[in-house]
Amino acid sequence: MSDQIRVLIVDDIAETREHLAKLLSFEPDMSVAGTAASGREAVELSKKLRPDVVLMDINMPDMDGITAAEHLAAEVPSAAVVMMSVQGEADYLRRSMLAGAREFLVKPFSSDELSSSIRQVFAREREKQARTPITPIPGPAAAGQPRSEERTQTEPGRVVAVFGPKGGIGRTTLAVNVAVAAASELGMRTCLVDASFQFGDVGVLLNLNPKNKSIADVLPDLESGEIEGLDNFVINHSSGVRVLLAPPSPEVAELITPTAIKRMLEALRATHDLVIVDCTPSFNDVGLAILDMADTLLTMLTLEITSIKNVRIFLSLAEQLGYGPEKIRLVLNRADSSLGIRVADVEHSIGRRVDHTIVSDGRSVVYALNRGVPFFLSNREAQVSQDVLRLAQAVAGPRTADADGAKKGAVKKSLFGRR
Ligand SMILES: Nc1ncnc2c1ncn2[C@@H]1O[C@H](COP(=O)(O)OP(=O)(O)OP(=O)(O)O)[C@@H](O)[C@H]1O
Ligand SMILES: [Mg+2]
Numbered sequence: 001m002s003d004q005i006r007v008l009i010v011d012d013i014a015e016t017r018e019h020l021a022k023l024l025s026f027e028p029d030m031s032v033a034g035t036a037a038s039g040r041e042a043v044e045l046s047k048k049l050r051p052d053v054v055l056m057d058i059n060m061p062d063m064d065g066i067t068a069a070e071h072l073a074a075e076v077p078s079a080a081v082v083m084m085s086v087q088g089e090a091d092y093l094r095r096s097m098l099a100g101a102r103e104f105l106v107k108p109f110s111s112d113e114l115s116s117s118i119r120q121v122f123a124r125e126r127e128k129q130a131r132t133p134i135t136p137i138p139g140p141a142a143a144g145q146p147r148s149e150e151r152t153q154t155e156p157g158r159v160v161a162v163f164g165p166k167g168g169i170g171r172t173t174l175a176v177n178v179a180v181a182a183a184s185e186l187g188m189r190t191c192l193v194d195a196s197f198q199f200g201d202v203g204v205l206l207n208l209n210p211k212n213k214s215i216a217d218v219l220p221d222l223e224s225g226e227i228e229g230l231d232n233f234v235i236n237h238s239s240g241v242r243v244l245l246a247p248p249s250p251e252v253a254e255l256i257t258p259t260a261i262k263r264m265l266e267a268l269r270a271t272h273d274l275v276i277v278d279c280t281p282s283f284n285d286v287g288l289a290i291l292d293m294a295d296t297l298l299t300m301l302t303l304e305i306t307s308i309k310n311v312r313i314f315l316s317l318a319e320q321l322g323y324g325p326e327k328i329r330l331v332l333n334r335a336d337s338s339l340g341i342r343v344a345d346v347e348h349s350i351g352r353r354v355d356h357t358i359v360s361d362g363r364s365v366v367y368a369l370n371r372g373v374p375f376f377l378s379n380r381e382a383q384v385s386q387d388v389l390r391l392a393q394a395v396a397g398p399r400t401a402d403a404d405g406a407k408k409g410a411v412k413k414s415l416f417g418r419r
Pocket of ligand 1: 164361365369
């Protein structure tokens with residue numbers, strides 16, 4: 001990538017194309033690589049010209065900008081798309097972001113907005129490329145980080161289940177960012193598993209949407225015990241995290257058995273330092289198989305009475321399951337929200353201390369979510385990122401005595417006659 005930002009302008013109106021080209025000609029660090037009048041032409045030209053940034057209109061005849069962005073994400077991933085539209089509706093924004101667009105400009109915009117958006121997108125793309133692992137399999141190294149793939153994998157990696165007995169409390173947010181922190185900052189060979197099998201969100205947070213690469217595709221092998229091909233379905237994210245996505249359609253979740261999950265986690269822990277699993281709040285047999293296998297349960301809660309009540313119930317259930325207190329780490333998310341409940345009240349109510357706290361930062365978290373770039377990468381200095389790093393350091397530490405005991409064959413109780 002040269003220092004000049006090469007921009008492809010895509011709009012069906014000739015006058016708009018000329019106007020945009022003129023605006024860009026005043027920017028010393030930008031040049032117009034070409035212009036296109038439709039989505040289809042944009043994709044064809046991008047393949048030839050390899051622009052750094054594609055300035056894309058949404059509503060165009062032939063092929064619209066969102067479809068063109070999807071094609072570019074697959075065929076010319078180095079071209080970062082900045083979407084332009086007169087409609088600023090949330091649906092357009094979301095669809096554009098899901099299609100891989102990096103930025104969204106609502107027309108009319110000023111020349112300053114235009115140039116600063118292009119610069120930002122370009123800078124982020126360059127940073128991302130610098131981080132891309134040189135040897136993706138089997139060593140997902142982030143740039144400059146000491147890696148542990150050289151270690152002989154005689155010792156199995158640690159399975160960390162990110163759990164919480166209530167929906168919408170930040171499990172996926174935390175699982176994704178802790179995994180990114182462990183891989184990119186701590187140099188750990190990390191695999192993130194989306195075990196929210198029906199409506200997994202990990203792909204959205206990481207802007208990954210490949211075809212035929214999810215747990216669904218490896219299920220037959222997992223069932224038959226032929227798991228050598230598992231690695232082919234794990235995606236390398238640019239942060240260094242390796243990702244096993246949830247099935248693309250919810251009905252597949254019913255076909256997943258505890259046996260398949262156990263085989264999968266055993267195989268992944270044999271080849272990774274850390275296996276982070278984004279769980280659902282449900283207690284079905286598959287969910288319990290994951291909790292059983294985990295060395296550490298990051299049990300999340302928020303400052304809401306329903307969440308606190310459910311954690312209290314879960315803690316007594318965990319005792320019946322034979323999970324020692326060391327296996328469970330309580331993580332209070334959005335801990336600084338002033339909602340009338342203090343951390344001390346929570347601790348008093350559940351009868352144990354909160355082990356980790358994560359601040360509330362809607363701005364960084366939701367912005368990152370809508371862009372498909374984890375906040376740990378895009379907003380590394382934020383307090384929420386620092387909290388995540390501390391948590392990643394804690395889970396990366398020595399394995400708990402409790403979990404080792406479980407591995408050595410400690411007899412565990414069963415709740416509902418699991419398979
Ligand atoms: N620390 C935080 N500060 C601000 N917002 C947050 C924080 N953590 C999570 N959120 C927001 O809370 C919402 C729920 O988060 P997330 O999807 O990670 O939860 P979840 O427990 O995985 O939900 P689900 O039950 O749907 O799987 C999201 O909008 C997310 O951006
Ligand atoms: Mg989730």
